[in-house]
Each structure stands twice: as structure tokens, then as C-alpha cells.
Amino acid sequence: MIGTGISVNSITARRRRHPLARLAVVALALGLLGGGYAAAAPSDSTADAAVASGKADDVAEGKSLFVAHCASCHGLNAEGTSMAPPLVGVGAASVDFQVSSGRMPAADPAAQVPRKPLAEWVTPEAINQLAAYVQSLGGGPTRPTADMVDPSKGDPAKGGELFRANCIQCHNFVGAGGGLTYGKYAPNLNPATPEQIYEAMITGPQAMPVFNDSIITPEQKRDMIAYITQVRGQTDPGGFGLGRIGPVTEGLVAWIAGISFMSLAAIWITAKKRKRTSK
Amino acid sequence: MNETPKPIAGTASYLDDRLGAGSFLKRNLRKVFPDHWSFLLGEIALYSFIILLLTGTFLTFWFKPSMQHVIYDGSYQPLVGVGMSEAYASTLHISFEVRGGLLIRQMHHWAALLFVAGMTVHMLRVFFTGAYRKPRELNWIIGVLLLTLALAEGLTGYSLPDDLLSGAGLRITEGVAISIPVVGTYITFFLFGGEYPGEDVISRFYSLHILLIPGILLALISAHMVLMWVQKHTQMPGPGRTEHNVVGAPFYPAFMAKAGAYFLFTFACIAGLGTFAQINPIWLFGPYTPADISAGSQPDWYMGFLEGALRLMPSWEINFLDHTVPLSVLIPALVPMGIIMTGLAVYPFAEQWITGDRREHHLADRPRNAPVRTAIGMSGVTFYGILWLMGANDWISAYFHIGLYETTIIGRFAIFIGPAIAYWVTYRICLGLQRRDQDILSHGVESGVIKRLPHGEYIEVHVPPAEDIAEHMRGKKEIPIVPGDEDKDGIPPKGVRGPIGKLRAKASKFYGTDHVPLDGHGHDGHDEHAAVGASDKPRELH
Known part of the structure; x- marks a missing residue:
């Protein structure tokens, strides 16, 4: 009262x-x-949408793309269905990661959706429009700028330490990937673009946890991208890299190439000319 | 022409007078060695060991076995400014700045893989041909010791660079040590000089790796060779070969040339791998910190079976009076190794006990002619192989898209079912091959000549097998069986009395019974065909 x-x-x-x-x-x-x-209250969502798209046209175009390619699983208003999660609030970064890597649209709702070649309609412009539409639905992480993912501006040594501390448990020392439980896996990082690596960290796709800016700052993310791209691009100084995965392939080579070669050599050294019995 | 030039003759007699080497050489240079390709497999290990000594010495010139913390400032860009141990930094220095350093490092590592692989194939050859039997049981034990020491040498060696991958192995070593009941903590503190990882373990492993273990290896390898030389090499059965002779080529010049050539082959193989195939790229793994671990961390291949055992083991533990006995670590660390190494060491004596065979054996068995032994061996190979495979189950899961848990569950069943299946399959294959031998000896081999008989029937002409092949097959020796029949008073003979004796009699019968005697007439009931050897000219049989 x-x-x-x-x-x-x-x-x-x-x-x-x-x-x-x-x-x-x-x-x-x-x-x-x-x-x-x-x-x-601040009007977050509309502000983000404006940043992400710039134009209201993109949102409209994106919606029609969404209805054509995504809505069958994610629902007509991205509200989610029993097959796929809602996309309200996942943000433009998530859209760009999933669509530009070919993971979405998914071919098959398995334990994990693999990277695959892009469909014909997937152009940078189409991804922009889709991203603008999804961003307009409920905000979420936006896409990094070119400067934020420029490997040449990062410190690879610092990035390497962060990479070893945070990523290699699943993705392996050299980003070769690895198996996870129930059919899931950490993918190989070699095909991932710097932008996709950044987006994966801020959106946490599939089995991956989110590494937001309070855990790993944007500068640190750029350092990690610098390490990943520098190491994967280097020529192996020791010869063929054997997949760079260490003792498993090395052991296979020692046995298959080494012991086979030595056995053949032994057979050759001890071979005798057979005496012809007939004639 | 026949006269030796004076400088040579003079020096030779000078040395001979003082060393007495002449008669020794005269006796030994003509030593005869039998010829079979599989007899060279052990030399892979011998020559790899020589290469390991040479390349290892080179590496010690620059390697610093210290866990002193340094900041890297070398030529490998992605690590510049990163804190690491001096051991890791000096290994990077060897790899990137020492001339030829990376090549030698890679050769050293490849030679290590081939060293153990060579030992393994050599051991399998000795096992499956029964070459460990009297009088060679002690040399076999030396071999088992060599194999065990080689594993320790490998573990201490690949831990030295102090990289993130080998650190994972070091952590498992610590986990095994600390899981030993009662004394585990003390052993761990003793080994690491305090809390893991401490600052001592690299320098301690270095002493073990370059001094103690290679010293023992060298001594045991020498003993292994001397015993082989004195006892003479076994030979495969064949024409003119008996238990009392050796048929082959003399050491000088024939066998020496072959052995020399085989050393060059080994060297070529290791140098080729070291040049063209990158191994243990520690700069990609990063320096070791106990906080970091990578997916797909495996030890070198010869430790893979222990890794696999660890991965297969359910998480069992016993909690008793506030003490935990972690069976999930103890069992995989000790049981498979115990089964394999102890099994290998006691096998010659167990076989002797079961068969009651006290004879000397210088003729090797063909694996098919000792079907139970061969089947047990293959069963062991399968046991080892499944553990080995499971050591890489995360790569299998990632590359072949099988769930990680599924690989573990399949492995847990396979480790018990696989060896049983391998036993049965091998046993049947051995009997089948024996039947084939019997068939060839009694029916001859197909000549490829098709003949039409007057009444219109077509037959293929069979001819006797080549003499050396036939002799090889006839070299089959019966496996003795301890007599187990009771006498007329119902008392079994000595040695097979009591429950253990009865078991022995049963095992002996099972082990030694010849199901396919060579002089039998085959299993197909075509007894009307006379044996090929019965007449001079080739018989026409079908």
C-alpha cells in the first residue's frame, strides 16, 4: 500500500x-x-540483429531460405521439433559455423553431424541472410570480424599453451581429432577455417563445450587460431608425417614396412637355386 | 702365389704367438650354419642393437637429462617463449639445430621399434619350431629376460625427451607404482624423488637408459650368442639332416657374407625409415605439464598391450580398512605381462613335464607337427594382439566410426573368446596341413598331365614329391607321451599317480597324440592306392 x-x-x-x-x-x-x-530495458535482440545483418532485407531473405532448407527439422519458426533443437538465441556465429562447414543442413540425424561438401545454394551471401534471420529471432553470439581471426596477428606460442590446456584432450596435439562416447567424436581441425574455429569456441557445437570470452578472451582465441594454422601448415621436417598421430602409425610402419622388408631380405639372402628334377 | 706375403705372415704369427688366436679361428671359422630365412630374424634385433648403441652415443653428446625449467629460444617458432624442461629443449635443439641430429634421433627411435619387433618375430620363430627344447632352455630364458629388459629400455628411453606424449606414459608408470598395496607410495616417492613429477626422474631414467639396462642387455646378448654358438643352431628337417649334424654353409666365408649383408639390410631399413618417415615429432606434442593430456595418446608399440589392458579393465577397486586397492590399475599392469612373460619362461619346462621328453633336440619342428603347441602359441598371439589393438581403441573409434564404449565392450569379450577361437582354428589347420603332407607322401603330387584311359576315364598323373620336400615332411618326429596305463594290479606307473599325476597323464596324451601319422593311409578310405614310393615309375592315381 x-x-x-x-x-x-x-x-x-x-x-x-x-x-x-x-x-x-x-x-x-x-x-x-x-x-x-x-x-x-535494453533492446538487445534488435540491436544484435542490426549489427549482424545491416539490412532488414537479409532477414526476410534468410527466412525464406530457412523455410526452404531448415524448417523441416527445426520448425517453421525455428521453434525446434522432436528431431532438432530450437534455433532461437543460437546466434549468427552458430549458423555460419554449421552451414559453412557443410554440417547443416544435416543429411542424417545420427549421433553427430559430419562436415561435408557444401550444397549448391550455400553461398556466402546465403549464409549471411540465414545468419541475419536466426540472429533476429533471439540474438546470440555474433560472427567474429576478419581481424579477430587473423592468424598473423596472434601469438602462436601462447596459443599453443592454451591449445594444449583446453583443446587436445579431445582434438589431439595436432588437431587430428579423436573418438568420444556414443558414436560422437571430436573432428579433425585441419579443414576448419580460422573463422569456424572461433565460432566453434563461442557456440560449442554438438559435443563441444562453450569457451566464452570470460574463459578465453578474444585475443587468446586468436592466439590459438595462430597456433593451429601455423602447425598444420608446416612441412614435416622428419619426412612423411604418418598422419602425425604418433606411435600407432609408427608401430604399423615398423611392422608392415620394417619387418616385411627385413623378412623379404632374409628370404632373398637365403634363397637357393632349386635343382631341376625333371629332364 | 701360394706364399703369404711377409708383412701379413709376420704380423699373423706375432699375434698368434701371443693370443693363440689361430687355432681358435681355425676351429670356429669353419663352423657350419644351417640355412633358413627365418633363422635370420633374430639378427634384426642384434643389428638394431648395434645401431642403437651408435646413434644413442651420438644423441648423448647434446642431450641434457635435466628437468631444470628453461624458456625456449630456439628455431622452432611455435614454441618460442614457452617454458619447458631442459631435457625437452635439448631434444628440440638436437632435432632442429644439430647437424644430422633429427636423422640420428629418428634412426634411434626406428631402430628401437625394430629391435623389439625383431626380438618378437625371432621369439615366435623359436617358439613355433620348438627350438627352445633341451638343451636350449636356458638360452630361451635369456631371450625372455632380453625381451623384458627391452621393454624397460624402451620405456626409459622414450620418456627422456620429456614431451607431453611420453609424460602420459610416465604418469601411468607412476599410477602403477602407487597402486601397489602397502609399499606403493614409498616406491613412487623413491622413484620420483618426492611428489610426481618431481625434478629427478629424467636424470634417473637417463642413467638407467644409457648405462645400466644397455649394459645388462649387452652382457645377455653376448651370452645368448655364445650359447647359440656352442650349442649350434637348430636346423629344419631335410635330406641328410640328423640330430647329430648340422647341414649348411661354413661361417667363413658363406655365412659371414650373408650376416654382413643382412646387417647392411638392417642398416638400410633403419636409415631409410629415419630419412623418409617422421617418428616421435616431439615439437608437435609440446612440453610436458601434468595438467595437459591429449586424445590419442599411445605408447610405442611394444607397450601397446599394457595400454590396451588398462583401457579394457572395468573400474574395480577394493576398499578395506580405509585403504584402496585399485584393481583397475594393478590387474592390467601386472596380469597380462605376467601371463605372457611367465608363460614364455616356463613353457619349455611345462612341455617337458607334460611330455616327459628328456631328449636333446637339434632338429626343429614344423609348427604343424606340434599342433597343441602351435595352437597354444597362436592363442597367446591372439591374446596379445587383442590387447595391442585395444591400446589404440580411440583411433579405431575415430577412424572407423565405432563408438568408443562399443570398442571397449567388444574388447572385453574378445580377450576371452578370441584366444579360444584362435586355439581351435589353429589346431584344425595344423591337422589339415598334416593330412596334406600325408596325402603328398602317400599319393604323390599332381603333375598337371591329364591322361585318358582306354575305357574313357580321365585321370591326372601323380608323381612322387621332390626328394628334399619329401625328406622335409618325413622329418616329423613323434611327441612322447608319458605312460599312464595301470599295471595288472591297477597301480599307475610312477610320475602319474595322485590327482596331479592323473592330470599330467591326461595332458600328455592330449599333447602328444598323433592324429595323422605319416605312414597312415589318409582319411579318405582310398586304401586301394599303393604308396607312390612303392614302384619305380610314376604311378597313375586319382
């Missing part, structure tokens, strides 16, 4: 004791609070 201000003075004590008075007061208080919040 105290918080409702002037209205209290203008009504009589009898009316104040009316059974509906309490309800009316609560309704009034809620109305004021809600209205005040609506007026004062």
Missing part, C-alpha cells in the same frame, strides 16, 4: 477495506513494474 503513492490519499478507509482492494493494488503494482521495465 505504501508504495502505491497518491491513490491512497483519495480513497476512504472503508473503501480500502473492500475485499477486492488488495487485488487491485497488486495488479496496479505489477502493471507499473512491468511497464517500467519494458520502457527501461
Whole structure:
């Protein structure tokens, strides 16, 4: 009652004791609070959408692309179905990661959706439009700028330490990937573009956890991208890299090439000319 | 022409007078060695060992076995400014700045893989041909010791660069040591000089790796060779070969040339691999910190079976009076190794006990002619192979798109079922091959000549097998069986009394019974065909 201000003075004590008075007061208080919040709260989603797309046209184009290629699983309004999750709030970064790597549209709802060659309609422009549409639905992580993922601006040594501390448990020392439980796996990082690596970290696709900016700063992410791209691009100084995965392929080579070669050599050294028995 | 030039004759007699080498050489240079390709497999290990000593010495010139913390400032860009141990930094220095360093490092590592692989194939050859039998049991034990020491030498060696991959192996070593009941903690603190990883383990492993273990290896290899030389090499059965002679080529010049050539082949193989195939790229793995671990971490191949055992083991543990006995670590660390190494060491004596065979053996068995031994051997190979495969189950899972848990579950069943299937299949194959030998000896080989008989029947002309092949087949020797029949008073003979004796009699019968005797008439009931050898001219048989 105290918080409702002037209205209290203008009504009589009898009316104040009316059974509906309490309800009316609560309704009034809620109305004021809600209205005040609506007026004062920052309009996040619309601001993000504007940043991501720039144009309202893109959102409309994106929606039609979405309806044509995505809606059968994710629902007509990206509300999700039993087959696929809702896309409200996943952000433009997620759209770019999934679509530009060929993972979405998915061919088959298996344990994990693999990277695959892009469909013909998937152009950078189409990805922009789709991303703008999904961003307009509920915000979410936006795509990094070219500067944020430029490997030449990162420190590969620092990135390597972060990479070893955070990524190689699943993705392996050299980003060769690895198996996970229930048919899931950490993919090989070699085909991933710097932008996709960044987006994967901020969106946490499939089995991957999210590494947001408070865990790993954008500069550190760029350092990691610098390490990943520098190491995967280097020529193996020791000869054929054997997949760079260490002792498994090395052991196979030692046995298949080494022991086979030595056995053949032994057979050759001890071979005798057979005496011809006939004639 | 026949006279030796004076400088040579003079020097030779000078040395001979003082060393007495002449008569020794005269006796030994003519030593005869039998010829079979599989007899050279052990030399892979011998020559790899020589290459390991040479390349290893080169590496010690620059390697610093220290866990002192340094900041890297070398030529490998992605690690510049990263903190690491001096051991890791000096290994990077050998790889990137020492001339020929990377080649020698890679040759050293490839030679290590071939060293153990050569030992393994050599051991399999000795096992499957029964060459470990009397009088060579002790040399076989030396071989088992060599193999065990080689594993320790490998573990201490690949841990030295202190990279992230070998650190994972070091952590497992610590885990095994600390899981030993009662004394585990003490052993771990003793080994690492305090809390893991401490600052001592690399320098301690270095002493073990370059001094103690190679010293013992060298001594045991020498003993292995001397015993082989004195006892003479076994030979495969064949024409003119008996238990009392050796048929082959003399050491000088024939066998020496072959052995020399085989050393060059080994050297070529290791140098070729070291040049063209990158091994243990520690710069990609990064320096070791106990906090980091990579997917797809495997030890070198010869430790793979232990890794596999660890991965297959369910997470069992016993908690007793506030003490934990982690069976999930203890069992995989000790049981498979125990089964394989102890099994190998006691096999010659177990076989002797079962068969009661006290004879000397210088003629090797063909694997098919000892079917139970061959089947047990293949069963062991399968046991080892499944553990080995499971050591790489995460790569199998990732590359062949099989769930990780599925590989573990399949492995847990396969480790018990696989060896049983391998036993049965091998046993049947051995009997089948024996039947084939019997068939060739009694029916001859197909000549490819088709003949039409007057009444219109077509037959293929069979001819006797080549003499050397036939002799090779006839070299089959019976496996003795301890007599187990009770005498007329119902008392079994000595040695097979009591429950253990009865078991022995049963095992002996099972082990030694010849199901396909060479002079039998085959299993197909065509007894009307006389044996080929019965007449002079080739018989026409079908």
C-alpha cells in the first residue's frame, strides 16, 4: 500500500477495506513494474540483429531460405521439433559455423553431424541472410570480424599453451581429432577455417563445450587460431608425417614396412637355386 | 702365389704367438650354419642393437637429462617463449639445430621399434619350431629376460625427451607404482624423488637408459650368442639332416657374407625409415605439464598391450580398512605381462613335464607337427594382439566410426573368446596341413598331365614329391607321451599317480597324440592306392 503513492490519499478507509482492494493494488503494482521495465530495458535482440545483418532485407531473405532448407527439422519458426533443437538465441556465429562447414543442413540425424561438401545454394551471401534471420529471432553470439581471426596477428606460442590446456584432450596435439562416447567424436581441425574455429569456441557445437570470452578472451582465441594454422601448415621436417598421430602409425610402419622388408631380405639372402628334377 | 706375403705372415704369427688366436679361428671359422630365412630374424634385433648403441652415443653428446625449467629460444617458432624442461629443449635443439641430429634421433627411435619387433618375430620363430627344447632352455630364458629388459629400455628411453606424449606414459608408470598395496607410495616417492613429477626422474631414467639396462642387455646378448654358438643352431628337417649334424654353409666365408649383408639390410631399413618417415615429432606434442593430456595418446608399440589392458579393465577397486586397492590399475599392469612373460619362461619346462621328453633336440619342428603347441602359441598371439589393438581403441573409434564404449565392450569379450577361437582354428589347420603332407607322401603330387584311359576315364598323373620336400615332411618326429596305463594290479606307473599325476597323464596324451601319422593311409578310405614310393615309375592315381 505504501508504495502505491497518491491513490491512497483519495480513497476512504472503508473503501480500502473492500475485499477486492488488495487485488487491485497488486495488479496496479505489477502493471507499473512491468511497464517500467519494458520502457527501461535494453533492446538487445534488435540491436544484435542490426549489427549482424545491416539490412532488414537479409532477414526476410534468410527466412525464406530457412523455410526452404531448415524448417523441416527445426520448425517453421525455428521453434525446434522432436528431431532438432530450437534455433532461437543460437546466434549468427552458430549458423555460419554449421552451414559453412557443410554440417547443416544435416543429411542424417545420427549421433553427430559430419562436415561435408557444401550444397549448391550455400553461398556466402546465403549464409549471411540465414545468419541475419536466426540472429533476429533471439540474438546470440555474433560472427567474429576478419581481424579477430587473423592468424598473423596472434601469438602462436601462447596459443599453443592454451591449445594444449583446453583443446587436445579431445582434438589431439595436432588437431587430428579423436573418438568420444556414443558414436560422437571430436573432428579433425585441419579443414576448419580460422573463422569456424572461433565460432566453434563461442557456440560449442554438438559435443563441444562453450569457451566464452570470460574463459578465453578474444585475443587468446586468436592466439590459438595462430597456433593451429601455423602447425598444420608446416612441412614435416622428419619426412612423411604418418598422419602425425604418433606411435600407432609408427608401430604399423615398423611392422608392415620394417619387418616385411627385413623378412623379404632374409628370404632373398637365403634363397637357393632349386635343382631341376625333371629332364 | 701360394706364399703369404711377409708383412701379413709376420704380423699373423706375432699375434698368434701371443693370443693363440689361430687355432681358435681355425676351429670356429669353419663352423657350419644351417640355412633358413627365418633363422635370420633374430639378427634384426642384434643389428638394431648395434645401431642403437651408435646413434644413442651420438644423441648423448647434446642431450641434457635435466628437468631444470628453461624458456625456449630456439628455431622452432611455435614454441618460442614457452617454458619447458631442459631435457625437452635439448631434444628440440638436437632435432632442429644439430647437424644430422633429427636423422640420428629418428634412426634411434626406428631402430628401437625394430629391435623389439625383431626380438618378437625371432621369439615366435623359436617358439613355433620348438627350438627352445633341451638343451636350449636356458638360452630361451635369456631371450625372455632380453625381451623384458627391452621393454624397460624402451620405456626409459622414450620418456627422456620429456614431451607431453611420453609424460602420459610416465604418469601411468607412476599410477602403477602407487597402486601397489602397502609399499606403493614409498616406491613412487623413491622413484620420483618426492611428489610426481618431481625434478629427478629424467636424470634417473637417463642413467638407467644409457648405462645400466644397455649394459645388462649387452652382457645377455653376448651370452645368448655364445650359447647359440656352442650349442649350434637348430636346423629344419631335410635330406641328410640328423640330430647329430648340422647341414649348411661354413661361417667363413658363406655365412659371414650373408650376416654382413643382412646387417647392411638392417642398416638400410633403419636409415631409410629415419630419412623418409617422421617418428616421435616431439615439437608437435609440446612440453610436458601434468595438467595437459591429449586424445590419442599411445605408447610405442611394444607397450601397446599394457595400454590396451588398462583401457579394457572395468573400474574395480577394493576398499578395506580405509585403504584402496585399485584393481583397475594393478590387474592390467601386472596380469597380462605376467601371463605372457611367465608363460614364455616356463613353457619349455611345462612341455617337458607334460611330455616327459628328456631328449636333446637339434632338429626343429614344423609348427604343424606340434599342433597343441602351435595352437597354444597362436592363442597367446591372439591374446596379445587383442590387447595391442585395444591400446589404440580411440583411433579405431575415430577412424572407423565405432563408438568408443562399443570398442571397449567388444574388447572385453574378445580377450576371452578370441584366444579360444584362435586355439581351435589353429589346431584344425595344423591337422589339415598334416593330412596334406600325408596325402603328398602317400599319393604323390599332381603333375598337371591329364591322361585318358582306354575305357574313357580321365585321370591326372601323380608323381612322387621332390626328394628334399619329401625328406622335409618325413622329418616329423613323434611327441612322447608319458605312460599312464595301470599295471595288472591297477597301480599307475610312477610320475602319474595322485590327482596331479592323473592330470599330467591326461595332458600328455592330449599333447602328444598323433592324429595323422605319416605312414597312415589318409582319411579318405582310398586304401586301394599303393604308396607312390612303392614302384619305380610314376604311378597313375586319382
